[in-house]
Amino acid sequence: MSQAVERQIDRSNMTVSDEVAIQITNMNKWYGEFHVLRDINLTVNRGERIVIAGPSGSGKSTMIRCINRLEEHQQGKIIVDGTELTSDLKNIDKIRSEVGMCFQHFNLFPHLTILENCTLAPMWVRKTPKREAEEIAMHFLEKVKIPDQAHKYPGMLSGGQQQRVAIARSLCMKPRIMLFDEPTSALDPEMIKEVLDTMIELAEEGMTMLCVTHEMGFARQVANRVIFMDQGQIVEQNEPEEFFNNPKSERTKLFLSQIL
C-alpha cells in the first residue's frame, strides 16, 4: 500500500450534512451495445468524501463523468444540487459551474500561463472582471502553494505542480462538489503526497468530494465512505474501516487481496 498519506487528519472537523448534493437513481448507460453502467444508485450528502475503487474497466470514470455530463446516461436520474441532468443545456451549464473536475492528465492549456489557465473560465463563463479573476486565481494558487509559478507555462512545472494548478483552476470557479479521476496516477511517487495533501486540505474544509483513486492510504484516512465497483455495478460500499477489514463480497475480497 502507498505510504503517501502520512499526515494526521482531524476527522472531527469533517462534517457530513443531511443535505443531498448528488442523487443518482437507477442509472444505466451503454456505449453502443456495451452496457457499461448497470442500475447505479448513489446518494451523496454535502461534505461527504467518497473514494471509488475497483478494477480497471469497471466503469469508475464513466460514472463520475456522467455527474457533470461529460458522458450522457440513457436511463435513470442524476440530480446534482437539486438540478436534474437532462439534455437541457441550461441545466448542464449550471451543474458544470458547480462541479469541478480533476483528471489523471492535468489538461492544462499549454500555451497559457498558470495564471491565465486559472482566470480563463471565471472570465469567460462567470464574466468575472480580469483584475478580480486574477485575485481569485492568486488566492487559490497560494492555497495549493505555488503562487510563485503564476507567470510560468505548464510545461515548466513538475507533474505534481501541474496537478495542483489543475486543482486551483477548478477551485477558481468556486465549485460545491469536486470530482477527481485518478489525480495521482500519472505522477512520480515523490509528487503524489503533495497532491494528496492538497486534497486532504479540501476535505478538511468541507468540500464534497468523489475521488477515483488507488491510494488506499488516502481512502482510509480521508474518506467517510468507500465504494467498490466491478463490471459497471456498485458491488459494495462501506465506511473505510469496515470496507478494508471486513469486505462482504468475494469480488471485493479478491480486489483487496490484489492491491493491499
Ligand code: ADP
Ligand atoms: P474505469 O475508469 O473503471 O477503468 P471506464 O469507465 O473508463 O472504467 O470504462 C468502463 C468500460 O467502458 C471499459 O470496458 C471501457 O473500455 C469502456 N469504455 C470507456 N469509454 C468508452 C467509450 N467512449 N466508448 C466505448 N467504450 C468505452
Ligand code: MG
Ligand atoms: Mg478510469
